[in-house]
Amino acid sequence: MATEQSFVRVADADDLREDNPQIVQADGHSIGLFFHEGEVHAVDNRCPHMGFPLTKGSVDDGILTCHWHHARFELSCGDTFDPFADDVRTYPVEVRDGDVYIQPNPPRDEPPEEHWRNRLEHGLRENISLVVAKSVIGLESEEVPSTVPVELGTEFGTHYRQAGWGRGLTTLGVMTNLLPALRPEDRRRALYVGLTEVADNCSGEPPFFVQEALSTDDVSAERLTEWFRDNIEVRDSDGAERVLRAGITADLDESDIAGMLVAAATDHLYLDTGHRLDFINKAFETLDHIGWERADDVLPSLVPGLASANRAEENSSWRQPIDVAQLCFDAAEELPDLLEAGGGKTWKEPDDFVDVLLGEDPHAIVDAVTDAIENGATATELARVVTFAAARRVAHFGTSNEFRDWNTVHHTYTYANAVNGLSRRTDAPEVYRGVFDAAMNVYLDRFLNTPPTPIPDPDEDRDPDAALDELMETFEVEADEEVDLAGESTADYLAAGGDADRLKRKLGEALVREDVGFHTRQNVEVAFGQYDALAAEGTEESERRARIHLIATARYLSAHTPTRRAGEQTFRIAERLNRGENIHEMD
Ligand code: FES
The missing domain is CATH 1.20.272 (Zinc Finger, Delta Prime; domain 3)
Structure with a gap:
């Protein structure tokens, strides 16, 4: 084996002049040798774009062109003229006594971590998913913590989009939250998905110009x-x-x-x-x-x-036929008195609370939430239950609805979850207003459960492995029946004693390979978080609710899969290039 600094003989110089170019092997690398303008050049024979053999390309005026997508590379240094393709690796060459030697493992100009950080920044700037994928894989192979690419992506996303935080940074946040629930090989995919969404969301956008902070100090x-x-x-x-x-x-x-x-x-x-x-x-x-x-x-x-932002009270659906917007505003007016009345009390959720939330009467919904606050309910408790009611809307969603209405029930679900999350960060009374808004939105979504798809009656005697296999199959077929089957197999798996962490790994595996939009990614992440919180409560009812979150998101995921998986194809090419594999048989 060649050491990092050593050169190895790979060809006869005269033969190369006669038979140009040539493919040689050195220390596991497939290297293209080119004789051009009196000099020998050695480049990785796999085009960095999609891996096609560069020896099938052509050289003219010091430029190597790959004929598959016409990327051009400066032959002596490997830098590309076409950033979509990335730079190609070159190797030092010496010709001694008629023999060609190359150094197959030359030291890099920069430390590997710095190299991959720079490549990631380049991939984000140019919105090149292959470069992002290679960088994520490269950073992982250098054992760089996942927070590093997340920080780089966040810094990029917040600086290079005038409109500010959007689906890109949300997706990156979602995928980062999901990392602990995923298989190791899916964690790098999750980062890749999040980072490519950031790049895509910023592509072509003007940058974010910073306003300075007010220089006033000592303001409350x-x-x-x-x-x-x-x-x-x-x-x-x-x-x-x-x-x-x-x-x-x-x-x-x-x-x-x-x-x-x-x-x-x-x-x-x-x-x-x-x-x-x-x-x-x-x-x-x-x-x-x-x-x-x-x-x-x-x-x-x-x-x-x-x-x-659009304000929902500007929409007719919040004003007609019942002015539910005004109901929310009126309830918010009462908050100071309600909170004072509820001080020091411990709320016990009434048995019919969720049924009221899922009911037909917006006044009854406001009254139920109002009573809860008056009886000591915290914003976190209330938002948790409203998020569950929103999950029920997803679990009951009828596939005969218009497809894009999945978004409608999903928006309520993520909103309620956000209220739940933020209620743990601040005790500002305004968080309760989010509870009322979310509850009213659950009401507005009611017709999307007409008729409601039933929560599956699970088969506790089923083989969990078979249920899990069946679930994964639903992500391979685009059909309404598969959506309901996804809910049923998830319910069976959990009722039969299947491990919830394994189920989440499977759902995560199915999620990260798909070109689904950011809603589907959000949906799965919300369900996992809500499942964990409810399961940790350890009661029979909390476990029942926790499972419904997973049933709901399995249905949502099934409804949005399969896709073309183009992002996954790019990622696999990056993985194979990283492993040094030849991508194409003719190489
Ligand atoms: S340009 Fe070479 S494989 Fe695409």
Whole structure:
């Protein structure tokens, strides 16, 4: 075996002149030798784009062109003229006494971690999924923690999109949250999915120009919150950003900052079909991974969307035939009195609480939530139950509905989950307004459960392995029956004693290989988080509810699969290139 510094003989120079180019093998590498303009050049014979053999390309004026997609490479250094293809690796060459020697393992110009970080930044900038995939794999092989690519992707996404936080950064946050639940080989895929979504979401967008923090100091959190809300109210993004940065610069507590954002995001109803509150929640979760010291980079990216968001009370569905928007506003007015009445009390969920939430009477829903607050229910408790009611909407969703209505029940689900998440970060009373909004949205979604698909009656005697195999098969077939079968096989698997962590790994495996949109990724992540929280409560009822979250998301995933899996194909090519495999038989 050749050592890192050593050269090995690979060819006769005269033969190469006669028979040019040639493929040689050295230390496990398949290398293309080219004699051009009196010099010998050695390059990795696998085109870095898709792995086709470069010796089948042509050389002219010092440029090697791969004929498959016409990428061009500067022959002596391997740099590409066409960034979609990535640079090709070259090898030092010496010709001694008529023999060609190459150095098959030359030292890199930069340490491997730095190399892959730079490549990842390049892939993000140019929106080249293959380069992103190779970088994620390269960083992992250098045992770089996953927080490093997440931090790089977050930094890129928050700086290079004028519109701020969007589906890209949300997907990256979602996939990062999912990592512990996934198989090791799917974790790198999850990072790749998240990072490519960031790159795609930023592609062609103007950058985010930073507004400086107000230089005022010694302003209370209450005053800053008031200013922030006032600016969002009049859709002044720049003013709101300056206030938010002032709060971060002044080292306000995370809970104060969360309270500020939640208050502004709930001054109006269900902003942008709930996405704005969900983005806030995801931004905080991302900071959990990469560190609160990045708050000044991350949180201001939320502001443009908050300022420009559609407000649900502007939609007729919230005003006619019943003005449910006004019901929410009226309930919010009562909050100070309700919270005072509930102080020191411990709420016990009434037996019919979920049925009321899923019922036909919006007044009864508001009354039920109001009573709960008056009886000591915390925002976290209430949001947990409303999220469960929203999961029931997904679990009961009839496949005869219009397909895009999956989004409608999904939006409610993620919104309620976001309220649940943010309620653990701030005790600002405005979080309760999110509970009312989410509950009202569960009401508005009721016709999508007409008739309701029943929650499956599981077969406890079933072989869990067979149920799991059946579930995975549903992700291979596009048919309404498969959606219901996904719910049934999930219910059977869990009732028969199947391990929930294994089920989640399988669902994760099915998720990361698909080109599904960010809604499906969000849906699975919400279900996993809600499952974990409910299962940890350890009661029979909490376990029952936990399972319904997984049943619901299995149905959602089945409804959105299979896809073309183009992203997975690119990732597999990157894996094979990384392993040094020849991609094509003619190589
Ligand atoms: S350009 Fe070479 S494989 Fe695509």
